Amino acid sequence: MDELWTREVAAAYDTPGVGMFADEVLEPTTERLAELAAGGRALEFAIGTGRVALPLAARGVPVSGIELSEPMVEQLRTKAGETGIPVVIGDMAGTRVDGEFALVYLVFNTISNLLTQEEQVACFRNAARHLSPGGAFVIELWVPELRRLPPGTPATVGIADPGYILLDTYDVLRQHVTSHHFHFTPGSTEAHLGRTPHRYIWPAELDLMAQLAGFTLESRHADWSGAEFTADSPSHISVYRLPAD
Structure with a gap:
């Protein structure tokens, strides 16, 4: 998968103020993530060029990241230094970052970049390894069409x-x-x-992956603003929680 995220792709990835970089997209996203972090540290799987991490950090949330593509991280580094947003190069299904986090999040359908069920389950387990008791794992994902x-x-x-x-x-x-x-x-x-x-994932299969890693589903909405998730929703924001004890 890392061969897709070349230096050329990384250089053209950001579209400031437009599309997924628009304020109307990022503001509710970072507001919800900051609420879920609840004053703790956050870890982004597949942090990319920092589309979400940078505005989340600007809200006062300490953010770290895991990213497979070095060119994407190079683009992030043009906007934030290593001390501001530490990033470990590696696969989100198995790479470890030092310390514990209150929140792990994975946005913009990126869990589907893992092309086997085994890798996707491993991603949940990797999130659980990084979280403190009671921590949350948040996934943004489309519903298969x-x-x-x-x-x-x-x-x-x-x-x-x-x-x-x-x-x-x-x-x-x-x-x-x-x-x-x-x-x-x-x-x-x-x-x-x-x-x-x-590899597309139905919501019910995603919930089973979460259970295998020790999570329970806390909420599911159609968007970051909290709209009701229905049978016609094209995507969802799912929040999974580890036990507090």
Whole structure:
């Protein structure tokens, strides 16, 4: 997976003020995470370029990170030093960071970058190893869109904008989906194609992974602002909690 996050991709990853970097996205995200940290330390799995970690730290939460891609961390370092946000290079399913944390969080569907069930369960167990008693593990994840997949059709169109098309192809036997990202050059008929593989997880399977690692589900909402999660919600914010004793 680390070969996807090249220096070129890392350099173009940030879109300040737009999309997932927009204030209306980050403000409720960091507000909720700061509330869950409750004055303690936070650890971000797959910290990337610091999209969430930097504004969370600005709220006074001490943040550390784990990140597989060195180029992504290099971009983070242009915005924050090692003393401000310590990062360990490694896999979120097994890499350890010193100390205990009140909160571990994993945002923007990134647990699906682990392509086997075993790795995803290991990710939960790694979160549990880092948490103090009563600590919380928060996951932001999309709900698989298989209801949009007609019988005999292996793909769905997720986005169809003038400059960008997202096409997802499914392998339902392995619970794999490959996202095909077509970026069109303005004024040209040519497109750049990038692909990202994922293993999708149903909410019920995610809850079982949590139980295997000693967590219980504390809450599930449709977004960071606390909207009700329903059968039609495209994604969810799930908060898992370790026992306090």
